[in-house]
Amino acid sequence: MIEEILPNLYKIEVPLPQSPLQAINSYVIKAQGQSLIIDTGQNREECMSVMSSGLKELDVDLKRADFFITHLHADHLGLVSTLATDTSTVYFNQADAAIINSVGHWEEVSNFARINGFPGDELQRAIKNHPGRKYSIRGHVDFHISKEGDTISIGDYLFKCIETPGHTKGHICLYEPSKKLFISGDHVLNDITPNISLWSDKENPLSEYLESLDKVYNFEVELVLPGHRGTFKNFKERIQELKHHHQTRVNEVISILEKGSQDAFKVASQMTWDVTYEFWELFPSAQKWFAFGEAVAHLKYLEEKGKIQREMRGRKVVFSLK
Numbered sequence: 001m002i003e004e005i006l007p008n009l010y011k012i013e014v015p016l017p018q019s020p021l022q023a024i025n026s027y028v029i030k031a032q033g034q035s036l037i038i039d040t041g042q043n044r045e046e047c048m049s050v051m052s053s054g055l056k057e058l059d060v061d062l063k064r065a066d067f068f069i070t071h072l073h074a075d076h077l078g079l080v081s082t083l084a085t086d087t088s089t090v091y092f093n094q095a096d097a098a099i100i101n102s103v104g105h106w107e108e109v110s111n112f113a114r115i116n117g118f119p120g121d122e123l124q125r126a127i128k129n130h131p132g133r134k135y136s137i138r139g140h141v142d143f144h145i146s147k148e149g150d151t152i153s154i155g156d157y158l159f160k161c162i163e164t165p166g167h168t169k170g171h172i173c174l175y176e177p178s179k180k181l182f183i184s185g186d187h188v189l190n191d192i193t194p195n196i197s198l199w200s201d202k203e204n205p206l207s208e209y210l211e212s213l214d215k216v217y218n219f220e221v222e223l224v225l226p227g228h229r230g231t232f233k234n235f236k237e238r239i240q241e242l243k244h245h246h247q248t249r250v251n252e253v254i255s256i257l258e259k260g261s262q263d264a265f266k267v268a269s270q271m272t273w274d275v276t277y278e279f280w281e282l283f284p285s286a287q288k289w290f291a292f293g294e295a296v297a298h299l300k301y302l303e304e305k306g307k308i309q310r311e312m313r314g315r316k317v318v319f320s321l322k
């Protein structure tokens, strides 16, 4: 479960039961003073036991450990409320912290899903079982807010915070220029495609995501440490592939709308998804949920580009080609 990647830099693979993501990578940098733990796992026993035995094996004392959390998703943030001690600094970003601390977030999200066609009964199931609800932090965590250009010095490493909105509004990557090392969170993954989802009309995450890919494209990077699956070296090539992937998805959404105007849930049901279920009807609610979020993100992107338009039909939003 533990792999030494560079001197004093280790990866702990923390399992995510029932998740198609399989596991999340927590990176641990050991130093004389405070050590740094980057992303933590979900707030559940299966993650906690692997993290605590991993940290023990690495001889990291939680009283002398700080945390950096790339973004708000429970697999990255959730366990920090259990692991952090009163001598820990928890670096996190403002936009994601605002969502975590907001009251009524889930209600807003479910209203948004409903008017975009997500069926009521499944909606309740999806929200009830949502890992972001079940396995997020418990209680209050005092975040130290990080922003673009901030640096975190730890042993031989000097990391720069790079804001990369898209996967979430406040997502931050860490870049170590002298070592050409990029800790990418869920911004750039190699074996799977980061989920880009929209849960509010006020945003356009796909547009932000594509900009954030361009933003880091020219960074000198020899090794990428992603939030999920294996480390990789082909940074530029992978960014091009991800951009191409979303262009293909955008084209797919257009061809679905050529059949006539429809709501986002219906569009999602006709897109191709890399899952083991043969039909949309067989998707578990959670999978439909993520697929739906991704479909809306692509619809919003096309709308802002002026390619499609929306109208209210009864209490639902439907989209059509312009």
Ligand SMILES: [Zn+2]
Pocket: 071, 073, 167, 186
């Ligand atoms: Zn994520």
